[in-house]
Amino acid sequence: MHDAIVVGGGPNGLAAAIVLARAGVPALLLEAADTVGGGTRTRELTLPGFRHDVCSAIHPMALVSPFLKTLPLNLTWVESPYAIAHPLDDGTAAVVEQSLDATTRRLGRDDARAWRRLMQPFVDRADVLFPEILGPVPLVPRHPFLLARFGLLGLRSATALMRRFKFDAARALFGGCAAHAIIPPNFAGSASFGIAMAVSAHAVGWPCARGGSESIARAMADYFISLGGTIKTGRRVTSMRDLPPSRAVIFDVTPRQLAAIAGDALPPRYVRKLQRFRYGPGVFKIDWALDGPIPWRAKECAGALTVHVGGRVEDIAEHESAIWNGRTTRKPFVLVAQQSLFDPTRAPAGKHTGWAYCHVPNGSNEDMTEAIEGQIERFAPGFRDRIVARRTMNAAQFEAYDANVVGGDIGGGANTLLQFVTRPFPSLDPYATPNRRIYIGSSSTPPGGGVHGMCGYHAAQSALKHSF
Numbered sequence: 496m497h498d499a500i501v502v503g504g505g506p507n508g509l510a511a512a513i514v515l516a517r518a519g520v521p522a523l524l525l526e527a528a529d530t531v532g533g534g535t536r537t538r539e540l541t542l543p544g545f546r547h548d549v550c551s552a553i554h555p556m557a558l559v560s561p562f563l564k565t566l567p568l569n570l571t572w573v574e575s576p577y578a579i580a581h582p583l584d585d586g587t588a589a590v591v592e593q594s595l596d597a598t599t600r601r602l603g604r605d606d607a608r609a610w611r612r613l614m615q616p617f618v619d620r621a622d623v624l625f626p627e628i629l630g631p632v633p634l635v636p637r638h639p640f641l642l643a644r645f646g647l648l649g650l651r652s653a654t655a656l657m658r659r660f661k662f663d664a665a666r667a668l669f670g671g672c673a674a675h676a677i678i679p680p681n682f683a684g685s686a687s688f689g690i691a692m693a694v695s696a697h698a699v700g701w702p703c704a705r706g707g708s709e710s711i712a713r714a715m716a717d718y719f720i721s722l723g724g725t726i727k728t729g730r731r732v733t734s735m736r737d738l739p740p741s742r743a744v745i746f747d748v749t750p751r752q753l754a755a756i757a758g759d760a761l762p763p764r765y766v767r768k769l770q771r772f773r774y775g776p777g778v779f780k781i782d783w784a785l786d787g788p789i790p791w792r793a794k795e796c797a798g799a800l801t802v803h804v805g806g807r808v809e810d811i812a813e814h815e816s817a818i819w820n821g822r823t824t825r826k827p828f829v830l831v832a833q834q835s836l837f838d839p840t841r842a843p844a845g846k847h848t849g850w851a852y853c854h855v856p857n858g859s860n861e862d863m864t865e866a867i868e869g870q871i872e873r874f875a876p877g878f879r880d881r882i883v884a885r886r887t888m889n890a891a892q893f894e895a896y897d898a899n900v901v902g903g904d905i906g907g908g909a910n911t912l913l914q915f916v917t918r919p920f921p922s923l924d925p926y927a928t929p930n931r932r933i934y935i936g937s938s939s940t941p942p943g944g945g946v947h948g949m950c951g952y953h954a955a956q957s958a959l960k961h962s963f
């Protein structure tokens with residue numbers, strides 16, 4: 496008999512396990528794969544000595560997470576001079592630096608003023624903003640005016656909010672951040688991603704973990720074990736019958752999986768709601784072993800861990816709208832990370848890694864290699880000549896790798912406005928189910944995707960309240 500079981504060892508499962516263990520309930524964590532980590536694993540995907548982040552790479556959400564930042568994790572963050580670079584066709588690049596002053600200095604007078612007016616109130620209070628927004632919508636906000644300001648701006652579409660910027664640079668920076676929503680930029684609520692991602696860049700930079708994202712999983716797992724917890728890997732749970740007795744089970748899985756595993760133990764009405772949960776678009780990803788850095792035309796791009804590739808915001812919008820409607824374009828918005836430029840553990844001396852993905856329709860098996868490499872070549876002529884080896888993963892392969900990445904959806908579900916704020920569906924306690932033994936705490940619950948552990952944190956709090 497274990498007091499509690501956690502199914503799934505992604506960052507949310509690990510966070511839930513740690514919360515339980517800290518409360519004196521050392522849990523048993525069961526993970527299907529050979530190692531814990533879920534979206535935070537690092538592997539030699541191409542050649543020996545080239546260490547690639549299989550899924551997540553860049554971790555502002557871990558640094559602003561009010562839970563993760565309280566943990567004594569054995570982890571080193573690696574920063575770059577610029578948080579984000581965004582090359583444009585004229586050979587220049589827009590950049591977000593951690594400093595608001597330095598960022599706005601490059602934007603021209605009008606856009607500098609508009610960027611500051613939008614970001615400053617949130618950047619100044621980032622330490623209270625993120626605890627408010629990284630969870631279910633609070634019934635009684637601790638900072639109502641700040642949250643109301645965020646809500647009023649964030650509920651709008653990115654397209655509408657971007658009208659305050661006159662020039663391509665600021666519009667591209669904001670549009671690139673908003674595209675992390677993986678919904679068309681003219682959808683309500685997409686502006687909230689643009690604001691939250693840009694504010695996180697100003698607040699903490701956009702760092703990666705030294706040694707790779709798996710360092711995060713390993714540090715969390717080590718801490719959990721030091722608190723008396725137990726981890727068993729290679730244990731895929733397919734039914735409640737696979738589980739030993741316990742007072743609570745927290746599932747780090749998405750609604751469709753929960754319905755399949757625990758449907759018999761839940762009321763049919765609740766199961767139907769789980770089955771109606773909507774998944775978002777998928778991704779197609781490439782990892783490269785390179786014999787030199789990516790030869791960006793704009794030198795600023797070599798100073799950023801993250802490069803948003805897609806040019807003008809209108810082009811980004813076209814691709815993001817197309818994939819939502821089940822089509823791809825030949826000019827996708829490509830998210831590039833270049834960890835080895837700043838973390839020498841990622842590649843042999845003088846060599847480099849490249850990490851990039853673009854959004855595709857859910858479940859798509861289309862090969863986007865040409866399109867992604869074409870986009871990078873557009874802003875970094877000669878890029879293809881630096882490729883020594885590549886490894887691609889399409890949307891279906893992602894789901895085979897991690898069952899939570901349903902159809903390649905990296906966000907744990909579509910970020911349409913209602914589903915984003917009330918995931919998996921409207922409920923006072925989205926983590927609790929009608930069965931007092933069963934909880935859900937994956938990124939299909941608030942606050943959604945990203946390596947912050949807050950879904951697992953809140954699910955474990957709910958379990959501690961109701962089951963212990």
Ligand SMILES: Cc1cc2nc3c(=O)[nH]c(=O)nc-3n(C[C@H](O)[C@H](O)[C@H](O)COP(=O)(O)OP(=O)(O)OC[C@H]3O[C@@H](n4cnc5c(N)ncnc54)[C@H](O)[C@@H]3O)c2cc1C
Pocket residue numbers: 502503504505506507508525526527528531532533534535549550551552553554555556557730731732733747748752778780852893896897898899900904905906907936937938939943944945946947950
């Ligand atoms: C390509 C890609 C790029 C990304 N980039 C970033 C980024 O740069 N920054 C960022 O913050 N986020 C990024 N993300 C998102 C981030 O990885 C996820 O939001 C995060 O990992 C979700 O955590 P989770 O614990 O909910 O689920 P996961 O990390 O997916 O973990 C779920 C775990 O549960 C296990 N599991 C599932 N079903 C079962 C079962 N039945 N029995 C036992 N175990 C099971 C899985 O094997 C897996 O280990 C990216 C994701 C992908 C795929």
